[in-house]
Amino acid sequence: MADSNNHNSLSRFRIAPVFLFRWEESQQAHVLMYPEGIVKLNPTAGEILTRCNGTNTVGDIVLQLSVLFSEQPEFIEPRVHQFLEVCHGKGWIQPQS
């Protein structure tokens, strides 16, 4: 699937069109819906995918999350990259050209 060379801190991602991503009040969580399926996301995953709007670069997302969770960007960065690789591999997100 996607390898680490597929994106860098300047890459931009957006949610793939098959998926519907939004906050679900009844689950108190972000959810990702697709044909005949639903994924409930944990809070961190929800915060990252919220920012995959085609405008934020991966670098922007790292900085925003480090502020949000009061952590050093160096701590956040590999985790964000790793999560985005998983998302890309599952087809949830697409690179914004």
Next chain:
Amino acid sequence: MAKAGSNLNLDGQGNPVWLLLELTYKCPLKCAFCSNPTDLDAHEEELTTAEWKKVMHDARKMGAMQIGFSGGEPTLRKDLEELVSEADDLGYYTNLITSGIGLTRKRLENLKKAGLRHIQLGFQSSDPQTAHWLAGVDCYEKKINIAREIKALGFPMVLNVPISSVNIHQVPEIIELAADIGVEYLELANVQYYNWALVNRDQLMPTREALEAAEARVAEAREQLGDRMTIFFVIPDYYEGRPKACMNGWGSIHLTIAPDGVVLPCSQARSLPGLDFPGVRDHDLSWIWHESESFNLYRGDSWMKEPCRSCSEKEQDFGGCRCQAMLLTGDAANADPACSKSPHHHIVQEAVTRALATKQDHKKLIARDVGWVSTEV
């Protein structure tokens, strides 16, 4: 309760997640494996547009997120576009489950504008003649054309092909056809024996050898196609020895509304004798889900008898399918006889033996129609 466990990794926390609207039992096809009731004409008072909208509002308030528009043939409802639009506004992920007959380029464009996200197209065979036998109607070309229109408009699409002895040898060609059309998902759904499929069981049951050959071909195709197309192979529970985790359990996450507003834990539950399912014309949807006797009867596991009650797998399969237990053993609280631990498992084995001893002849398939009455004594 024909659907095996849904593709889901959250629970409803006591609320419905999936809402299936059977907008009508009317259909231009006469499929011999149809899951609609065999007394189709007994339930003709379809809900109005306003009544369907209220159902969608109420279920959304209760937590439902996925909605399926099904039937019968849902495109026969002229208000389909309006209902899809309402569902999209409410925040549902909208799925249309259709035979494709009744769809046109124009209607597809309007459905897209209305917010429809996904289409599941029912398909019978890669061969026009076989498709005609199974559907009772000559519609192969029309279906192929509409499948290509659906892809041209960019809808993600599941091609759903009920598999039986009539078409199981065509699995390689069906996979090729699906890949050629460019669908994202191919569901090879071994026919589950309820309603019309149960009537036709002796003609539809494949042999174990044919199933194994089909499964091997699916494994090869998955290897070749990789990420291009996902193939689901729904297990035939008569052969598996393990029951399906039907609907993720009774009244757990699935909510089905029949054309006349009757509320069901699954489409097939209507065939359970002695159960009086309430309808949205008489009762509040939330009350039906949470309080009504019919929804609580087989919820959880306190209703279970042995061998289910002390079974280590009861949390995985919930004792299988209540409808199948009723249809084959006469008591919905019995273990699903598809389970090898069921004291009634011999009924399933005998049904297989009987079916396989029956001469296969497509002319003996009974086509779904109004006014049908069993002539078996």
